[in-house]
Amino acid sequence: MKYKYSTVLLKLSGEALKSENEIYSKEKLEEIAKQIVELANNGLKLGIVIGGGNIWRGKLGADINMPQIDADFMGILATVMNGLALESTIKRLGYDKVNVYSSLQIETVTDDYNFKKARLKMKEGYISIFVGGTGFAYFTTDTNSVIRAIEIGADAVLMAKNGVKGVYDSDPNLNPNAKFYKKLTHRKIADKQLRVMDLTAATLAKDAKLPIEVFDMQGPNNIIKVMEGSLESTIIEE
Numbered sequence: 440m441k442y443k444y445s446t447v448l449l450k451l452s453g454e455a456l457k458s459e460n461e462i463y464s465k466e467k468l469e470e471i472a473k474q475i476v477e478l479a480n481n482g483l484k485l486g487i488v489i490g491g492g493n494i495w496r497g498k499l500g501a502d503i504n505m506p507q508i509d510a511d512f513m514g515i516l517a518t519v520m521n522g523l524a525l526e527s528t529i530k531r532l533g534y535d536k537v538n539v540y541s542s543l544q545i546e547t548v549t550d551d552y553n554f555k556k557a558r559l560k561m562k563e564g565y566i567s568i569f570v571g572g573t574g575f576a577y578f579t580t581d582t583n584s585v586i587r588a589i590e591i592g593a594d595a596v597l598m599a600k601n602g603v604k605g606v607y608d609s610d611p612n613l614n615p616n617a618k619f620y621k622k623l624t625h626r627k628i629a630d631k632q633l634r635v636m637d638l639t640a641a642t643l644a645k646d647a648k649l650p651i652e653v654f655d656m657q658g659p660n661n662i663i664k665v666m667e668g669s670l671e672s673t674i675i676e677e
């Protein structure tokens with residue numbers, strides 16, 4: 440199958456993995472992993488950044504009087520758990536060439552990372568799962584997605600949303616008349632404060648001239664469809 444891209448960085452939020460009451464849905468993990476395996480088997484070079492929002496976000500720290508920096512590191516650890524859950528599901532589906540690279544060195548369960556090694560392994564068909572975010576508090580995995588995309592030489596960041604098909608001029612869940620954008624510049628994201636990623640990530644992507652494609656991953660094979668170019672989405676580029 441011909442895909443639009445040859446190397447991508449796929450950003451998944453933690454929300455994508457959860458069920459109604461559990462931090463993990465077996466069905467959702469399998470649905471995501473199945474598509475990732477098909478894409479990798481068809482030659483797409485895949486880097487994946489996974490968030491931690493199904494388990495913990497730093498902003499929750501305030502609820503328990505926890506300093507932001509401590510709360511953020513809990514969120515960083517949540518991303519490690521999610522990366523291991525995804526790795527295990529991908530391997531259970533029979534695809535063994537997976538590396539989990541963590542910004543926090545956790546030798547027992549993650550691989551040590553340098554971008555040159557990751558690029559070589561990806562040329563051999565290895566999927567790179569990046570966990571631990573940037574490894575710094577006060578950031579989010581959106582920023583880490585842009586950083587890792589630059590490092591692996593990705594053609595684009597594929598930003599998966601849950602139930603929203605792309606970027607609008609306002610929150611479509613609050614404003615039924617929100618206008619959908621098929622195309623946008625990075626600058627417009629910042630200028631119009633469109634909440635689709637944090638401004639640090641948008642600015643970094645603009646400076647690196649890195650395209651971002653925002654799509655809704657909820658839907659049968661939507662991750663495959665967006666790579667084939669057959670899914671309506673928002674493309675952000677200069």
Ligand SMILES: Nc1ncnc2c1ncn2[C@@H]1O[C@H](COP(=O)(O)OP(=O)(O)O)[C@@H](O)[C@H]1O
Binds near residue numbers: 599
């Ligand atoms: N301009 C916008 N375009 C699209 N979605 C927006 C916008 N502003 C706010 N939203 C809201 O942001 C939500 C996605 O939030 P986000 O934290 O990025 O989700 P995810 O956890 O999927 O990454 C959407 O469900 C939507 O309700």
Ligand SMILES: O=c1ccn([C@@H]2O[C@H](COP(=O)(O)OP(=O)(O)O)[C@@H](O)[C@H]2O)c(=O)[nH]1
Binds near residue numbers: 490515
């Ligand atoms: O570089 C990073 C990435 C993540 N986080 C923390 O980890 C949490 C989970 O990451 P994120 O919110 O990006 O996950 P997602 O919303 O994509 O599930 C964030 O709220 C932050 O508290 C962080 O401190 N630094």
